[in-house]
Amino acid sequence: MRCCLQAVLSPLPVSPTEEAAITVSELGEFGTVERVIARSGLAHTTVVGPGDDAAVLNLGGGLLVASTDLLVEGRHFRRDWAPAKDIGHRAAAANLADIAAMGARPTGLLVGLAMPGDLPIAWLDDLYEGLREECQPFGAAVLGGDVVESKTLILAVSALGDMKGARPVTRDGALVGHRVAVAGRLGYAAAGLAVLGRGFRSPGSVVAAYRRPEVPYAAGPQAAALGASAMCDVSDGLLRDAGTVAAGSSVRIVLDVAKFMVPDVLRDVGTAMNTDPLRWILTGGDDHALLACFPPHVELPAPWREVGWVEAGTGVRVAGLPDEGRELAGSGFAHWG
DSSP states (O other): OOOOOOOOOSSSOOOOHHHTTTHHHHHHHHHHHHHHHHTOOOOOTEEEEBSSEEEEEEEESEEEEEEEEEEEBHHHHEEEEEEEHHHHHHHHHHHHHHEEEEEEEEEEEEEEEEETTTHHHHHHHHHHHHHHHHHGTTEEEEEEEEEEOSOEEEEEEEEEEEOOOOOOOTTTTOTTEEEEEESSSSSHHHHHHHHHHHHHOOOOHHHHHHHHHOOOOTTHHHHHHTTSEEEEEEOOOOHHHHHHHHHHHHHHHEEGGGGGGOHHHHHHHHHHTOOOOOHHHHHSSSSSSSEEOTTTOOOOTTEEEEEEHHHHHHHOOOOOOSSGGGTTTTSOTTTOO
8 A cells, every 4th residue: 555644634623424525536545545544453563564665564484575556447457558468567567566666576466356257268368477477587476366257357466575684665764865766767658658548559669668567676675785765666656756755754855857868769759749758757657667765875786877865855846947846746646636
């Protein structure tokens, strides 16, 4: 359960009747998650509870990392935009990236599938082939799950991981003076979504990035070994996810535009669509890059690249844009947003 751990405040007291009439849309994604967390309790084995990329539990013999996501057809994927195998890769990547963002190594998936009765078996076979292939490089696999009948196709994927003796890297540890770095691609999936939304299928590189993310899984444990103070998966956009680190750590994250290289393919797509590609890089999600904060003395190895710094204050600041990028603050994906 991922969110920015902020109190949901009401300017005036509300009666039980008024409170009962509030909808999740009015409360918003973060407010809704806060409400769920407040009523969830805490397991005695908890090391990291709700609010981060993944939960971490102490099972005596080691630390188990666990995260879960829902993917709903028409909301998170479309069968006319991607073949089943790519949807399997994408579903696995979205969850396994959360494990890497804690500094852990993925070990397996649990997959719940709600599906209509007329779903072709061949499509189902390809979906699980994609899930299997995404897990294979680190020896993970689909460990089990459930299937039920539903008019809407829904995947509920839970990922598990092992800290392998390392400490979890959470979102709330960023320190003033630390450097901000990213590993992985940014903006490619957002450009691919824009292309597909216009009814096109090229350039193939950005469409493929949307269909099948290239997650820098090894960079997560690498960051933990380097002493990263905070880390998260970039799933809802760099600015929005950096905002959760800033809020959780009570600091300001500064992103320096001068440190972002805009690939030629994003420039070309941006020109064709009359869109500044930097907006995709800063606010686009689904590439599942990793964002981390490192002590100033740490030499950053590939694939990590420095993009900013941590300073005293609150929120996220974009340096190098007109008005310091304030118009982009908070941009990114949010349910009921």
